[in-house]
Amino acid sequence: LAIVVIVAATMVLGNVAAAVAVGAVLAVVQLARGVADRTRFEWITGDAVRSVCVWPPRDEAFLADAMGATRVVRLRGALFFATADALADQVDAVGRDVRFVIFDCAGVSVFDATGARMLAACVHRLQARGIRAVLAGLDPLTARDAAARTLGLHAVDLRDWYLNVDEAAEAIELAIMNERGPADRIPEHVAFQRSALATGLSPADVDRLL
Secondary structure (H helix, E strand, O other): OHHHHHHHHHHHOOOHHHHHHHHHHHHHHHHHHHHHHOOEEEEEEHHHOOOOOOOOHHHHHHHHHHHHHEEEEEEEEEEOOOOHHHHHHHHHOOOOOOOEEEEEEEEEEEEOHHHHHHHHHHHHHHHHOOOEEEEEOOOOOOHHHHHHHHHOHHHOOHHHEEOOHHHHHHHHHHHHHHHHOHHHOOOOOOOHHHOHHHOOOOHHHHHHHO
């Protein structure tokens, strides 16, 4: 309604071309605000988002604690000029207790140049602070992600791109375990029923799977 009133007032003043231009600009602004309002950045503690990799019980217990220093950022909606700054502000507020950040981009509906460049800048800001940051939910072979790479995500090394959060979480778990010292660990057979994959399954369910 406000747009209609403003355009009508402009036309009354005798400038039709200006009225059309004003109407177009206001419509774009309103559209951008509507899209931005539907965009969400959800932060999740890493110990709640673990990979399906099976670790020996002693390593599993260690990782359950160590992954608490990981954050997963679920990006939902459009990452573009009207939402990029909000993401940057949240990234700048990441605490010193965080060691790893996974940007889950699977739910991003669209990137523009500002959004792609800002996401890459967020990765670099975290890395400059000694925090390993990676991207998940991206495949450079798809049209959306190839375009995002051209628009600005090429600044993030493809080795830090993962197809999904599970792959990214597993990479971080491996990094944590390697820091602990792989030479000191002895390979250990893990029975399925003792693994994290069996969590929540009844004995009957386990028997059917084995």
